[in-house]
Amino acid sequence: xxxxxxxxxxxxxxxxxxxxxxxxxxxxxxxxxxxxxxxxxxxxxxxxxxxxxxxxxxxxxxxxxxxxxxxxxxxxxxxxxxxxxxxxxxxxxxxxxxxxxxxxxxxxxxxxxxxxxxxxxxxxxxxxxxxxxxxxxxxxxxxxxxxxxxxxxxxxxxxxxxxxxxxxxxxxxxxxxxxxxxxxxxxxxxxxxxxxx
Numbered sequence: 001x002x003x004x005x006x007x008x009x010x011x012x013x014x015x016x017x018x019x020x021x022x023x024x025x026x027x028x029x030x031x032x033x034x035x036x037x038x039x040x041x042x043x044x045x046x047x048x049x050x051x052x053x054x055x056x057x058x059x060x061x062x063x064x065x066x067x068x069x070x071x072x073x074x075x076x077x078x079x080x081x082x083x084x085x086x087x088x089x090x091x092x093x094x095x096x097x098x099x100x101x102x103x104x105x106x107x108x109x110x111x112x113x114x115x116x117x118x119x120x121x122x123x124x125x126x127x128x129x130x131x132x133x134x135x136x137x138x139x140x141x142x143x144x145x146x147x148x149x150x151x152x153x154x155x156x157x158x159x160x161x162x163x164x165x166x167x168x169x170x171x172x173x174x175x176x177x178x179x180x181x182x183x184x185x186x187x188x189x190x191x192x193x194x195x196x197x
Contacts, residue, residue, distance in 0.1 A: 019142035020099060021047065021120075021177050027137030028171060030063075033126040035156030042163045043132055043172040044121035046148035049112050053144060055079060057178040059104035060092045060122050064129045070094055071103060072129040076160050077122045077175045079110055084119075084162045092122075102176045112179070119151055122175035123160045132174030139170050144181060 034041040058077040062070060071094050078089030088110045096103040112118060124132060134150065141147055149166040 018180055019144065019178070020102070021142055021145045021179065022102075022147075022173060023100070023140045023142060025133060025136040025139040025170065025173050028133040028135045028173070030131040031124075031134055031172075032128060032131050033124040034152045034172075036126040037156035037158075038126055039157040039159050040123045040125040041153050041156060041158070042121040042123050042160060043134075043150070043152050044119060044163060044175045045150050045172060046117055046119050046166065047141075048117055048146045048148060049114055050144050050146070051181050052114060053112050053179040053181045054109040055088070055107065055112060055177045055179050056109050057097070057104040057106050058088070058090050058092065058120075059096065059099070059102040059176045059178070060130075061132055061174045061176070062098060062101055062103040063131060073125070075122050075124065075130065075174075077105075077120070078160070079112075079177065080119045080121070080162050082117045084164075086162070087118075089160070099178065104176075104178060109180075111182075117148060119163065120175045120177060121151060121163045124174065132172050134169065134171035134173075136170035136173060139173070142179075144179075 060075050074091050074093035079087045090105045090107045092105045096105045150171040151163040154164045
C-alpha cells in the first residue's frame with residue numbers, strides 16, 4: 001500500500017501580449033464618407049488573426065478632415081464575424097484614450113479565433129469633419145494580425161450596418177482595435193493525499 005500527494009492542475013486562459021491591430025500607414029487620401037450620405041457609411045477592413053485574442057478597446061483614426069489632430073464628432077465602431085454577426089460596438093468620441101494616431105473606448109472583451117475572417121468598421125457621416133484614409137501606399141500591422149481587404153457598404157444611407165463590399169486597395173484606415181493575446185497558464189489549485197492499494 002502506498003500513500004502519495006497529488007496536485008490538482010488546471011489550465012487557465014489569461015491575457016498575454018498587448019497590441020494595436022494597425023500600427024501605421026503611409027500615403028493615401030482622406031475621405032469623410034464613402035457615398036457622401038447624411039445617414040452615414042460604414043468603412044473599414046477585413047482581417048484574420050494568427051493567435052486567439054481578446055479585443056479590449058475599439059477606436060478610430062484621431063484626425064479631422066483638415067489634417068488637424070483630434071476627431072470632432074462621435075463615431076460608432078464595431079467588429080463583425082464571418083457570418084456578419086455584430087460581436088460588439090462602442091461610440092468613440094474625443095474624450096477617449098489616445099494611443100498613437102488613434103483614439104479608443106474600452107468594451108466588453110470580444111474573443112477572436114484563428115480560422116475566421118473578421119470585419120471592423122466605423123460609421124462616417126458626410127460633412128462631419130472627421131476622416132479616414134483610403135489607397136494608402138503602405139501599411140503595418142501587429143504580427144498577429146493579417147489585413148485582408150478594405151470594406152465599404154453596398155449603398156449609401158444605410159447607417160451602422162455590415163459593410164458588404166470589398167476592395168484590394170490598402171484602406172479604409174479609420175477604425176482600429178487594441179487586443180490582448182490569450183495564453184494558457186498552468187495553475188495548481190491545491191493537493192490531495194491519496195492511498196493506493
